Amino acid sequence: MMIEKVEKFCLNNNLFKVNDCLIIACSGGPDSIALADIMRRLQNKYNLKIIIAHAEHGIRQESSLMDAQYVKEYCIKYDLPFYLEHLKVPSFARENKLSMETAARVLRYRFLRKIKEQTGAVKIATAHHLNDQVETFLQHLIRGAGSEGLSGMRPVNGDIIRPFLCLYRREIETYCEQYDLKPRLDETNLSLDYERNKIRLELLPELERYNINVVKSICNSAKIIAEQNDYINCCAQKLYDENCKQEKNTIVLKSEAIKKEHIALKSALYRLIIKKMQGNLENIGFKHIDKIDKFLYNGHTGSILQLPHNLRIEQSYGNLIFQKSCEDIVLLGNYNFKIEMNSTIVLPDNSIIEMKQVDKPFKIKGNNECFIDGDKLTGTVHVRNRLAGDKMMPKGLNGTKKVKDIFIDRKIPAKLRDTVPLVCDERGIIWIAGVQQDSYYTIDENSKSIVYLSLKKL
Numbered sequence: 001m002m003i004e005k006v007e008k009f010c011l012n013n014n015l016f017k018v019n020d021c022l023i024i025a026c027s028g029g030p031d032s033i034a035l036a037d038i039m040r041r042l043q044n045k046y047n048l049k050i051i052i053a054h055a056e057h058g059i060r061q062e063s064s065l066m067d068a069q070y071v072k073e074y075c076i077k078y079d080l081p082f083y084l085e086h087l088k089v090p091s092f093a094r095e096n097k098l099s100m101e102t103a104a105r106v107l108r109y110r111f112l113r114k115i116k117e118q119t120g121a122v123k124i125a126t127a128h129h130l131n132d133q134v135e136t137f138l139q140h141l142i143r144g145a146g147s148e149g150l151s152g153m154r155p156v157n158g159d160i161i162r163p164f165l166c167l168y169r170r171e172i173e174t175y176c177e178q179y180d181l182k183p184r185l186d187e188t189n190l191s192l193d194y195e196r197n198k199i200r201l202e203l204l205p206e207l208e209r210y211n212i213n214v215v216k217s218i219c220n221s222a223k224i225i226a227e228q229n230d231y232i233n234c235c236a237q238k239l240y241d242e243n244c245k246q247e248k249n250t251i252v253l254k255s256e257a258i259k260k261e262h263i264a265l266k267s268a269l270y271r272l273i274i275k276k277m278q279g280n281l282e283n284i285g286f287k288h289i290d291k292i293d294k295f296l297y298n299g300h301t302g303s304i305l306q307l308p309h310n311l312r313i314e315q316s317y318g319n320l321i322f323q324k325s326c327e328d329i330v331l332l333g334n335y336n337f338k339i340e341m342n343s344t345i346v347l348p349d350n351s352i353i354e355m356k357q358v359d360k361p362f363k364i365k366g367n368n369e370c371f372i373d374g375d376k377l378t379g380t381v382h383v384r385n386r387l388a389g390d391k392m393m394p395k396g397l398n399g400t401k402k403v404k405d406i407f408i409d410r411k412i413p414a415k416l417r418d419t420v421p422l423v424c425d426e427r428g429i430i431w432i433a434g435v436q437q438d439s440y441y442t443i444d445e446n447s448k449s450i451v452y453l454s455l456k457k458l
Contacts, residue, residue: 002167002175006038009166013155021049021121022161025112028054028067028184031127033074034172035164037181039125040078051081053115055108057089059100060188067184081119085111101194116159128153128162131169134218135199142199144286148271151226152219168215236268244273247457249324250416251277255296256318266293274311277324283308296320302414317411336384339423341374341451345383349419352456353383353433361443361450368434368456372441374449379426383433385418392429395439403429406436423453 009015016022024039026032036052043050054071056064068084075082093103112124133152140149155165164172176183192198207214239261243254251273258266270292274284288307295305299315306312314321339345344354361371390403407417412435421433430441433455443450 002171003038003041005166006163007042009155010042010161010163015125015155015161015163016046016048016123018046019048020046020123021051021119023051023053023112023116023119023121023124025108025124025126026052026054026071027186028071029127029186029189030176030181030183031129031164031169031172033071033181033183034175035125035127036071036074036080037179038175039163040080049121051083051115051119051121053083053112054085055111056084056086057104057108058087059089059104060186063187067186070184083115087111101196113159122159123161124159125161125163127164127172129164129167129169129172130219131200131215133165133222134204134215135196137218137222138199138203139196146267146286146289147225147229147232148281150222151229152222154226232264232268233272235265236272239265239269240272246276249277251322253320253322254318255315255320259296263293266296273322274307277311277322278309292320314413314415316413319411321413323415334385336382338380338382341381347383347421350457351421353421353423354452354454354456355381355423356452358450358452367436369452369454370431370437371443372430372437372451372453373443373447374451375447376441377425377430377451381423381425381430383421383423385420386422390422390429392432392436392438393440395437395442397439403432406432410435421455 022039024032024036026036036050039048039050042048052071052075054068056068058064060067072082072084074080087104087107089100089104089107092098092107093100096103098106109124115121116124137150137152143149153162153165155162175181188194189197190201192201204214211217239258243257245252253269253273258269261269267289270289271281271284275281284307291305292307292313295303295313295315299305301315301317303315304312305314310324312323314323335348337345337347339353339355342356344352346352357374358371364370386403391400392403392406393400394406403422404417407420412420420435422429423431423433427440429438431437431453433453
């Protein structure tokens with residue numbers, strides 16, 4: 001039976017656990033009402049709490065309201081919690097310059113996650129099935145997707161589960177007939193104004209002329225591609241761990257270390273980095289990945305590649321620096337803050353400078369900490385960013401050196417240099433925080449006043 005088939009698929013793919021609370025996205029159509037009905041029947045066996053959520057899109061007017069009423073009556077009949085929200089998809093699509101399909105999906109998932117948060121549910125179940133999988137595959141293929149897009153939908157994707165990815169549409173329709181569910185039919189599913197409908201109503205029937213089992217064949221291909229893509233992504237994650245360093249809105253990639261790698265692995269690495277930077281790969285296509293790889297070989301220190309969503313890549317001394325919202329760095333502007341002994345200050349980029357008196361030096365790690373001789377301080381101490389012509393006497397060297405040259409020697413990217421804090425007194429620069437200490441202020445065996453400075457980045 002179909003119920004047992006779905007149950008086995010859920011268990012094999014760990015879609016839910018005993019005692020889970022699940023949101024069922026239910027439009028009232030054959031797929032979603034069958035999902036609601038099957039999960040209801042499994043409810044007692046696994047002590048599940050089932051919540052039905054219906055998004056009324058505001059597109060089909062009276063017909064859409066009747067769908068909502070149908071789902072509500074189903075929930076009343078079986079004493080299931082019911083949540084309804086009336087969405088304004090057309091106006092949202094116009095305001096955000098989105099297609100109706102995209103706007104509906106964005107608002108629908110926003111509503112579902114709101115209910116998930118309110119109720120403490122752990123997963124959201126949708127009724128996507130194998131025919132939907134094929135339509136998604138072809139949609140991505142037409143748009144020129146890579147292996148990630150051609151992998152299709154997964155049984156589990158974050159907080160989304162898809163218990164019906166083991167069923168074909170005809171099986172679901174048969175179930176609805178068998179249990180007399182009388183699902184609602186959405187007339188927009190017949191409209192050729194939507195790309196997905198064109199694929200289902202025009203393209204797939206044409207493909208079935210060449211292979212009557214084309215739906216099954218494409219699903220098999222998507223599964224194979226998904227397995228191969230998972231392996232490549234696993235290798236890309238290892239490459240990332242070995243060659244990337246992430247701080248705030250920046251990821252630094254060692255260029256030379258990856259040049260020898262296969263293009264498939266490099267491409268997966270670029271996508272992984274972008275996903276970590278912005279949470280998704282929206283508007284990132286083949287042409288962008290290709291540009292990044294060419295930039296890896298053809299760029300020079302200081303050159304910049306601009307990508308969508310304020311994402312940019314800079315070449316810097318053998319590294320590729322991926323930066324998000326670099327405008328924020330430029331807008332920090334000049335600052336100059338007084339700092340008192342035994343206090344901390346928070347800088348515009350949310351990093352923290354601490355200055356405190358200590359009894360004696362202790363073991364420190366790295367350049368983000370240092371000790372200075374408090375008796376050598378002149379006047380007030382303040383923290384600022386660099387100014388033109390700044391010089392200091394680097395610890396361990398004779399004579400002065402321009403701060404600009406120190407930044408160049410330390411391979412600090414030009415765009416980040418104005419964000420580096422300088423701790424100064426009325427005499428000059430005490431410490432380029434996290435970079436270089438001035439030799440005049442260093443402690444020795446005769447130092448009686450020991451001052452500890454630290455830089456912490458949130």
